[in-house]
Amino acid sequence: MKKLKTRLIVTGILSVALFLASCTKEILEEEPRSVFTPDFFSTELGVQGGITALYGHLRFLYGAWNFYNSTETGTDEYTWAQSADGNFKDMDLSGVGSITSQNAPSAGPWFSCFGAINTASGIIENAEAVGINESLVSEARFFRAFDYFLLVQTYGGVPLDLGAGELKFNTSTNRSSVRNTVPEVYTKAIFPDLLTAIENLPETPRLPGTVTKNVARLYLSKAYLTYAWWLQNPNGIPTYPEAPRTDPDGRDASYYFQQAYDIAASAIDNPGPYTLLEHFYDVHWAPNDRHAEMLLYADHTEESAIYNGADLGWGISGAEDNASVWMVTWNYTNIRSSGASTVQREAAQTYGRPWTRMAPTINVLEETFEEKDLDSRYDGTFATTYRGNWDKAGDDTPSYPNANDLPVEPGDAILSFLDENNPAVVYPDGAGESNVGAGVLPGRADFVIEPGAVSRIVYPGLWKLGTYRTDNDGGLGSPNAGLTRPFPIAKFSEFYFIAAEAAVKGAATQSGKSARDLMNVIRSRAGKWRFDNGEQEERIEDNSDALVAQTPATIDINFILAERSREYFGEGYRWYDLVRTQKWEELAGSYRIAGPNYGEHTPQTVERTIEPYHYLRPIPQGQLDSMEGSDEVKSTYQNPGY
16 A cells, blocks of 8 residues: 655655546556656646546555555445455454454555645645646636545544645655544535536536536535535534534535535536437447446546556556455355356356455345346446356367256356245255355256355456456456446546435425435436346336336435435445444444355344544554654554554
């Protein structure tokens, strides 16, 4: 993991990543540098290079396995899986580890964001002198706000002064540090930068993937929403540094909930180049990446290791690999059909490299995604069918005996996760003929596992973020390399959720945009099918009316959080959603899953110990060790409880 020795020594992003604007020739090119200095920002090329680096720095977090772990493990979406080490068990808070200042997962934003913030400040201070247009400078303003927003959600109040004054570019070697309060971070840094960015950014991106007015609107509305929750503090969660839950400008929570609603509603009415895609399946169908619903992503490419930021044949090759989905991929390559290895590791969206570090809970499969037939989002989220691909490994055997000794051919289902529990499923003792403990149903050639029998070692994969390559040449391709897909960070769909959440919290709504109206736009889209991912066949079906009819008359926060999980499952939203709404302990305080060995299918209920202080992550020990000052000074810098 990249280390920031002290937040005051930072002079820029320490490794300038190349931002790929798209898979075309439109690329922001920049020579890699070890450090940014004031002289570097005194030229137009230098300022443009700094902006390029701001896009590149997204890859140090989004797609990075440790940061991904910190956003999902320990929530109601994921727990630790069979091959998990301490990095994953610590985050689960279920008695198998504990979160401390030494944890790598929760340190990611601290060690990644401050360099980007300092680079952004250097651009903002020097751009006018070298003749850079404010629309370009506002991209730097956006990223400074983006990084501060991520930091304040993760750690509470953080320093605005990196050594040269608040929000100033710093080259000082001063090793002291003072944390600002949460209200100061929002009102001095996040809100002003985003308001300026909205005013000056273009409606359409200057290159594919660059930020626009609506990208800035999304983060301003979300920042207003999050700050409003912080002011309201319904469950008395402590903050740090200690500060009154009051706004410096005298505004209350209701004001900010209203602002969040108004900005999100305005963006919905003025989408610019963005839109909701017609089908949820297409939002994550890999050949459709970089589509009109995607507002922001950390980009990658299979065309060049340099522009990809990571090796194209092997990973993890560096800090910029997109390897998150490996963590939630079980070792499907252990499946056997009468002793034959019929499901090979493949660079394809259902497959990829298995690490078995994180597993979805049974609660997710039975409760969050209870409706699997009308709602397309379960099918468009998980890999539920593992099919024979031994022919791609050079094995020309036409068929193998599988479940019930029935023959299967390449492309046939070898193992399927059922939509519903079925008492007719018979499981073996131990690993069984499938070698992974899967059951059988009479007359079916595929092995099966019920949702209520999912374990820490065998579970549905995460299709939506899965591997995709176009250079497999009919074979298995390069499944051991980090993904060359963009990692999704923000989508146009979230405007509907932000406005709905603000409405539930009391914001006055516009005609046709009540919380229920907004949620039904999302649910209506979820009811439209064009392809059945599990069955791998066309499915033209519209269940929108049925899903809308199931929407409760009164929408509450728990319903919105359930919808957010169905929409964004496994994308790194969940810990922040539960912390913002102070629902973490309520919704994730216990979960069900079977054990870590093949053949274990009896669910266990696991209790988590989620304390109020866990709502902030610890300041990394590396930061404290690098600071000047007494032990007392350092202890007061740390968040309480750690």
